[in-house]
Amino acid sequence: MLIGVPKEVKPQEYRVGLTPTGVRELRHHGHEIVVQSRAGEGVGLSDDHYRGAGAEIVEGPEEIFARADMIVKVKEPQAAERKMLRPDQVLFTYLHLAPDADQARDLVASGAVCIAYETVTGARGGLPLLAPMSQVAGRMSIQAGAHCLEKRQGGMGLLLGGVPGVAPARVVIIGGGMVGQHAAVMAAGAGADVVILEKSPETMQAIDNRFGARVKTLYSSRGSIEDEVTAADLVIGAVLVPGAAAPKLISRELVEQMKKGSVIVDVAIDQGGCAETSHPTTHADPTYQVDGVVHYCVANMPGGVARTSTFALTNATLPFVVALADKGVRRALEDDPHLRDGLNVYHGHVTCKPVADALNYDYVEPLLAMAA
Known part of the structure; x- marks a missing residue:
């Protein structure tokens, strides 16, 4: 051939x-x-x-x-x-x-x-050809989000891990799959306060086994998404329905209620994004703001590394x-x-x-x- x-x-x-x-x-x-x-x-x-x-x-x-x-x-x-x-x-x-x-x-x-x-699926489940890029994108999402939280980038001027006497940023990850867990590795490693919203009890148990008290899990529902997103400094959209468009879990109205200078990194943008306010961006022009919330929606995040x-x-x-x-x-x-x-x-x-x-x-x- x-x-x-x-x-x-x-x-x-x-x-x-x-x-x-x-x-x-x-x-x-x-x-x-x-x-x-x-x-x-x-x-x-x-x-x-x-x-x-x-x-x-x-x-x-x-x-x-x-x-x-x-x-x-x-x-x-x-x-x-x-x-x-x-x-x-x-x-x-x-x-x-x-x-x-x-x-x-x-x-x-x-x-x-x-x-x-x-x-493409794997013999033991999962998506083996998506997994490597999900790992990269998950880890990059925290790097990108931390950068966007800086004042010069439009963020509220927070250091992700804080310093002694000053609280760290609150990072809310929607989706506990490959992207979400690799985002949690980076966020928890930087000292952030990390919450993962997930529906699968088995996935939540796996996250607890992996991270212990360093990462909290909550059942993902309309109410918990609203509560956590409005309290978040950095939101990572890590949802995936294989082959399908990403569900719109963050409404336009919810973005209006978020903290000014908070950040959404929508890793699901390849599949349309999980926020109604998300649209694809590029590495050359990666962010925009809606209601004072910084959106990072680069559609080929792993291309940055x-x-x-x-x-x-x-x-x-x-x-x-x-x-x-x-x-x-x-x-x-x-x-x-x-x-x-x-x-x-x-x-x-x-x-x-x-x-x-x-x-x-x-x-x-x-x-x-x-x-x-």
Whole structure:
């Protein structure tokens, strides 16, 4: 199989879909790899690194999309990239389709096979291709939030951990999954007063076992969200419904009641955000204010630490890339139900139910779509 790796074109996105180590592994399996020039320069990987691993280097994305059997990326394809997709092509990347009707329409129209990292499941549960970036984003959310609390950034001028004689900031994390727990690691480590709102008793028990008294848990309800968000100095939106749009748990009215100079870091913004006042921002212009509340809603947070993120992500995705290349897309999907869970669009059919429900498409079960 010929595998293509284009340079990411989303603003301030420096990650790359394959490292030279991945190229070498795929070459060992007999596959060819074509990489766009300077695709890895943002993470310190030169064209010579890729050539040394056996990749062919080309200048523009057009040749990659025209030649490759499978495109391996990081972020969702932008409009110009979607126009280059072919009906016989496989796209393997993050998609986050539920809040993105334009992208979904273009992928359906392309006829390509589109597999989303974020809905591939694990044999023991979880989302193994989302987990590395959730870990990074969770930890980054506290760094970003602490910075936004500084007066010059529009915050109230709080030090996250306080100092002797001065209380620390109160950090409220909505969602106790991968993002939430990694945010709690950083926040508790900095000495903040940390509360996680969560619905699952098993998850709350796991948090208690992990953190003890350093992190408090509360059952997530409308009332507890209202009470905790209005008392918070920093709110981390860490909710996730796999494949679906994030639920709007922080209303416009609730934002009005928050402390002036408090901060919302909406990590769920890739899936539309969990605050009604959230809209995507970039690393170049990451924040805005609504009613005196600073909003940080960067849609590719891990791109800010692109080298760490690239190696963490490609460690997780490479075995699936190898399986798709070795077996071909149809057999790989038939053989592995967890990879099949990642199938969002197959030759014009929407094969991920949360996406179909969110965007009013007819849902087609993946095996039926492949049989057709």
